[in-house]
Amino acid sequence: xxxxxxxxxxxxxxxxxxxxxxxxxxxxxxxxxxxxxxxxxxxxxxxxxxxxxxxxxxxxxxxxxxxxxxxxxxxxxxxxxxxxxxxxxxxxxxxxxxxxxxxxxxxxxxxxxxxxxxxxxxxxxxxxxxxxxxxxx
Numbered sequence: 001x002x003x004x005x006x007x008x009x010x011x012x013x014x015x016x017x018x019x020x021x022x023x024x025x026x027x028x029x030x031x032x033x034x035x036x037x038x039x040x041x042x043x044x045x046x047x048x049x050x051x052x053x054x055x056x057x058x059x060x061x062x063x064x065x066x067x068x069x070x071x072x073x074x075x076x077x078x079x080x081x082x083x084x085x086x087x088x089x090x091x092x093x094x095x096x097x098x099x100x101x102x103x104x105x106x107x108x109x110x111x112x113x114x115x116x117x118x119x120x121x122x123x124x125x126x127x128x129x130x131x132x133x134x135x136x137x
Contacts, residue, residue: 020103023051032100034091094119 020031027047029036033055040048073080091097094116096105102120105113 016099016103017107020099020107024104030100030104032096032104034088034097035100 023029023031029047031051036048036051039045040052075083094101095112096116098117098120101110101113101116106117
């Protein structure tokens with residue numbers, strides 16, 4: 001992270017919260033991205049596909065209007081594929097992802113989501129520590 005952007009971060013968090021609340025209030029559904037993606041294959045997929053299109057389309061529209069930020073990914077393609085597969089495995093193992101547990105589950109004070117989010121955060125901190133300070137990445 002190279003710059004502190006509190007207003008942009010606050011606006012982004014408010015938009016995520018508003019989208020999650022709107023989905024809950026209108027359809028009674030949790031805005032867990034892994035569950036929405038998994039369910040988009042079966043029935044009841046219209047709203048799921050619309051949600052996913054918005055999830056992908058909104059940043060693309062913003063980049064077209066405001067310009068895309070410069071990105072540098074230090075990992076190679078094999079590492080990115082392995083990381084994606086591990087994240088997918090973890091979301092199935094944890095019965096949800098950070099959006100479902102961390103955003104929606106914590107807001108509902110779900111004990112399962114509190115435990116899952118705690119495990120997500122500890123695992124993330126340990127991974128960063130290991131890759132940056134032990135392995136020298």
